[in-house]
Amino acid sequence: MDAARATSFGAWAEEYDGWRPTYPDAAVDWLVPPHAVHVAEVGAGTGKLTDRLTERDLELDVVEPDGRMLGILSRRHPGLRIHETVATSLPLGDASVDAVLVADAWHWFPKLDAAAEVARVLTPTGWLGCVWNVPVLRHDWEWRALRLDPALQPPDDLDPLDRIGLSAGRAEQRAFRWTWTLTPRQWRGFVSTVSHVRLLPEDECQAALDETEQLVERACAAAGTTTAPLTHDALCVRWYPPT
Numbered sequence: 001m002d003a004a005r006a007t008s009f010g011a012w013a014e015e016y017d018g019w020r021p022t023y024p025d026a027a028v029d030w031l032v033p034p035h036a037v038h039v040a041e042v043g044a045g046t047g048k049l050t051d052r053l054t055e056r057d058l059e060l061d062v063v064e065p066d067g068r069m070l071g072i073l074s075r076r077h078p079g080l081r082i083h084e085t086v087a088t089s090l091p092l093g094d095a096s097v098d099a100v101l102v103a104d105a106w107h108w109f110p111k112l113d114a115a116a117e118v119a120r121v122l123t124p125t126g127w128l129g130c131v132w133n134v135p136v137l138r139h140d141w142e143w144r145a146l147r148l149d150p151a152l153q154p155p156d157d158l159d160p161l162d163r164i165g166l167s168a169g170r171a172e173q174r175a176f177r178w179t180w181t182l183t184p185r186q187w188r189g190f191v192s193t194v195s196h197v198r199l200l201p202e203d204e205c206q207a208a209l210d211e212t213e214q215l216v217e218r219a220c221a222a223a224g225t226t227t228a229p230l231t232h233d234a235l236c237v238r239w240y241p242p243t
């Protein structure tokens with residue numbers, strides 16, 4: 001994974017925080033072990049999953065390498081224990097956390113080294129919980145609005161270990177479907193935070209976002225509405241390190 005792309009989000013941290021969605025409660029319920037007391041969130045960004053975790057009775061350590069993302073997170077959660085570092089160097093003791101949670105970020109990590117570090121800090125009954133908000137696109141205009149190619153999407157039945165790029169240990173997965181409703185402007189905002197669009201040359205990026213907004217406007221006009229739904233699967237994987 002391209003390291004520059006992995007850490008590109010901080011350059012538009014405010015927009016990221018403004019336009020990206022949260023994660024549904026059912027997914028968080030599945031990711032957080034019922035016995036969990038102490039959990040770590042890694043690659044926390046501006047705190048989209050952190051917001052959900054702080055609603056629960058958990059001792060929380062938050063790890064994120066980009067100070068601009070963390071600035072927003074700590075503004076919203078001033079008392080939280082935060083660490084400006086990477087997944088491969090967790091500032092946590094051996095066998096010290098009941099879960100390591102990662103939202104829309106595991107694919108950016110050097111997976112084998114990150115997995116070794118996760119295995120080190122997990123208690124024997126702990127797990128790694130990853131979640132991605134994956135768009136569920138049914139119409140051609142939706143694929144074009146997100147500038148995604150249906151032919152390049154991973155298959156729905158991908159093995160959970162393959163999904164997290166690991167071969168050791170055991171993994172299971174579940175998807176939690178949810179829908180939000182956005183105006184054409186909000187669709188534009190959301191798409192502007194997706195790295196494969198945001199990292200286009202500036203003029204191409206703006207042209208792509210103009211097209212996104214127009215596609216959604218047309219879909220709304222055809223449906224006689226001012227908003228268009230966007231469905232996601234909150235795709236979750238739990239990984240148990242080899243013993």
Ligand SMILES: C[S@@+](CC[C@H](N)C(=O)[O-])C[C@H]1O[C@@H](n2cnc3c(N)ncnc32)[C@H](O)[C@@H]1O
Nearest residue numbers: 006043044045048066086087103104105108109
């Ligand atoms: C798409 S954002 C997801 C942020 C947040 N978890 C969310 O759900 O909105 C990916 C995050 O991973 C972080 N990241 C990238 N490489 C990392 C690494 N090696 N270790 C930890 N975090 C990393 C980025 O700085 C960025 O904040």
